[in-house]
Amino acid sequence: MGAERHSTVLTPDVGFVKGLIGSGADNLKRCYQCATCSVVCDLTPQDNPFPRKEMIMAQWGLKEALSKDPDIWLCHNCNDCTKYCPRGARPGDVIAALRKSAIAENAFPKFMGKLIGSPALTIIALAVPVVLFLIILSTGGYLQIPEGQVVFDKFFPIHYVDPIFITVATLVLVSFVVSVRKFWNRLNVEPYKLLAYGQFMPSFIETLKEIVAHAKFGKCGANKDRTTAHRLVLFGFIGLFITTNWAVFYLYVFSWASPYSIEADKIPSVFGGSQAMAAMAYGAFKIFGNVSALLLLIGGIMVISNRMKDRGFVSKTSSFDWTFAVIILLLVITGILSEMLRLSNLPIAYPMYFAHLVFVFYIIAYLPFSKLAHMVYRTTAITYSKMAKRDIM
Numbered sequence: 489m490g491a492e493r494h495s496t497v498l499t500p501d502v503g504f505v506k507g508l509i510g511s512g513a514d515n516l517k518r519c520y521q522c523a524t525c526s527v528v529c530d531l532t533p534q535d536n537p538f539p540r541k542e543m544i545m546a547q548w549g550l551k552e553a554l555s556k557d558p559d560i561w562l563c564h565n566c567n568d569c570t571k572y573c574p575r576g577a578r579p580g581d582v583i584a585a586l587r588k589s590a591i592a593e594n595a596f597p598k599f600m601g602k603l604i605g606s607p608a609l610t611i612i613a614l615a616v617p618v619v620l621f622l623i624i625l626s627t628g629g630y631l632q633i634p635e636g637q638v639v640f641d642k643f644f645p646i647h648y649v650d651p652i653f654i655t656v657a658t659l660v661l662v663s664f665v666v667s668v669r670k671f672w673n674r675l676n677v678e679p680y681k682l683l684a685y686g687q688f689m690p691s692f693i694e695t696l697k698e699i700v701a702h703a704k705f706g707k708c709g710a711n712k713d714r715t716t717a718h719r720l721v722l723f724g725f726i727g728l729f730i731t732t733n734w735a736v737f738y739l740y741v742f743s744w745a746s747p748y749s750i751e752a753d754k755i756p757s758v759f760g761g762s763q764a765m766a767a768m769a770y771g772a773f774k775i776f777g778n779v780s781a782l783l784l785l786i787g788g789i790m791v792i793s794n795r796m797k798d799r800g801f802v803s804k805t806s807s808f809d810w811t812f813a814v815i816i817l818l819l820v821i822t823g824i825l826s827e828m829l830r831l832s833n834l835p836i837a838y839p840m841y842f843a844h845l846v847f848v849f850y851i852i853a854y855l856p857f858s859k860l861a862h863m864v865y866r867t868t869a870i871t872y873s874k875m876a877k878r879d880i881m
């Protein structure tokens with residue numbers, strides 16, 4: 489009797505491969521499995537290292553297997569592998585394309601993943617809040633530029649703004665819960681299946697510490713200088729998140745007791761008559777918000793300039809990433825201009841504020857489907873990997 493033969497049937501997803509190629513992984517098929525990328529990568533575990541295995545899985549179109557792979561989230565896109573790949577296959581870009589695909593694949597509802605994952609449809613995504621806001625304002629009789637002192641509440645009342653964004657934030661939370669649950673269940677299979685869940689909180693806390701400290705970025709070589717930019721963007725977002733929640737809390741819980749005012753015309757001239765300076769300085773949450781916006785602006789500019797720098801190797805920024813970077817900059821710029829124009833009492837502040845709200849809507853409502861979703865998926869995957877003893881610093 490001859491030896492028993494085992495065979496595995498692979499079912500390649502050709503559409504998946506085409507999608508990766510269209511998302512920046514266009515040199516994917518050049519890979520000849522030399523493993524240089526896995527050798528130079530300082531973030532990969534020694535056992536079953538990435539990104540070489542992901543390269544062959546991606547070439548073969550193994551979408552299902554890749555959707556269960558936590559390693560694509562352990563990669564921090566430093567591109568050391570891309571720099572040293574002898575075939576110019578750009579493994580760093582391939583892993584980035586796999587992350588983009590994973591975000592769309594886990595998205596709930598799915599059509600939103602497709603809409604936001606296609607930069608060509610960005611105009612439609614932006615049109616949604618524009619049309620929604622115009623309908624709401626015209627229904628309430630607010631579709632006009634108000635006379636007199638510039639006060640945003642006269643143009644887009646806070647009792648419209650808050651219900652819109654509270655509803656959107658609730659939907660985003662539901663979407664994330666469903667998506668992350670699906671993602672977690674996908675990860676929890678062999679070869680990294682969890683035996684126990686007891687380590688969740690310690691692993692989660694350790695992950696958060698690493699993310700805040702940017703510990704893994706420090707291990708990167710080719711792209712080391714993007715650490716500062718990424719840190720500024722992250723801290724800017726965290727700061728704005730805190731400011732927004734602080735403002736809502738203040739408005740609805742503490743407004744009766746607070747000595748601060750959020751209306752420009754009630755700000756005392758404590759800086760020699762300069763309303764602009766007084767407004768910037770008056771109210772701790774405003775200062776905090778302005779500093780956070782500044783961090784985001786500087787970080788966003790640094791991210792873009794870093795991506796355009798010549799590093800001696802080619803790495804493509806996908807249009808998905810570019811769209812996100814540009815929207816972030818527009819969000820911050822329209823926010824800063826809205827504030828400055830309002831303080832200068834110029835009516836053009838109103839359309840600027842409208843544009844700002846459109847970008848705020850884009851960032852919040854599409855969070856589970858955009859590049860920003862990587863914050864949640866990466867945190868989940870690293871936590872999972874620590875529990876599965878896959879991610880060990």
Ligand code: SF4
Nearest residue numbers: 519520522523525573
């Ligand atoms: S991606 Fe490049 S370095 Fe990595 S295995 Fe393929 S050819 Fe070698």
Ligand code: SF4
Nearest residue numbers: 529563566567569580
């Ligand atoms: S981009 Fe950096 S972290 Fe990611 S696989 Fe390549 S070398 Fe490793």
